[in-house]
């Protein structure tokens with residue numbers, strides 16, 4: 433059941449118009465320097481996240497696992513992450529935790545031995561008998577450097593078979609973090625995270641998953657049809673724009689990943705200038721892979737990095753550190 437749902441999600445995300453809202457990058461203006469006082473060829477984009485070096489501050493966001501198709505997608509994404517020195521998350525590992533024979537569909541260390549790799553589980557599973565043990569199992573399964581616990585209350589209420597008991601999760605997340613061996617990231621999936629929630633959590637980082645990109649309300653609505661689709665449409669633009677999430681969370685001094693509607697290297701520079709440590713992209717990579725395979729992924733990432741460096745050049749920023757705080 434989990435597997436066929438995951439496959440439907442991939443198909444829906446590729447075929448339907450599942451994006452909604454405005455992440456807010458259009459209203460952020462970077463300060464232009466008529467004289468960058470910088471040699472373009474000397475620009476450095478490397479950074480560190482959870483003690484791992486990235487050549488470029490982009491995380492391929494958590495998307496898939498659990499099926500044969502998922503396995504080839506994960507391997508392709510990891511191949512490109514390895515080539516460009518990016519980070520990567522795998523899709524929710526619940527299917528693999530419950531059925532060990534599916535573990536290989538998430539495993540990518542053979543093609544990406546030392547990338548920053550992020551395990552993934554739904555936080556709501558902590559209300560369904562999951563403890564730090566299942567979390568550790570997800571980490572071990574893929575030899576991850578960190579664990580993301582995602583929250584998708586909107587998606588779960590729209591799914592007829594969804595897990596809708598979101599009570600007591602603050603304390604459960606905080607206690608898992610004390611007992612697992614790797615850093616814990618609290619992750620949104622498209623509705624965003626605000627300061628009031630983030631400040632209750634004793635985690636190591638946040639991946640905002642803000643509004644303005646993939647809408648799980650639309651994905652679930654398209655998949656289910658009928659009433660779910662109507663409710664899904666109503667809540668399509670629900671949530672907090674990615675830019676607003678970054679502004680709210682940057683003061684916490686925790687690792688901060690900006691995701692949700694990041695669609696160019698220019699958006700990415702804006703996110704870092706606002707205070708994010710890295711950005712995450714999901715949907716465009718899935719679509720590019722579907723159309724053009726690994727070489728499509730390479731072209732996409734290459735374009736993204738060029739745009740990022742052009743914006744660094746025009747703002748006179750020689751490295752990632754120089755970008756921080758460039759805009760309010």
Ligand SMILES: Cc1cc2nc3c(=O)[nH]c(=O)nc-3n(C[C@H](O)[C@H](O)[C@H](O)COP(=O)(O)O)c2cc1C
Pocket residue numbers: 441442445493494495496522523524552580582619620621622641642644645646691692693694712713714715716718
């Ligand atoms: C096909 C697909 C599957 C996803 N599956 C997961 C998942 O299993 N776990 C998770 O935390 N987020 C999942 N996400 C959410 C993404 O990781 C990301 O936070 C979100 O899509 C916003 O980024 P985007 O606008 O670039 O797509 C998925 C997204 C897509 C497009």
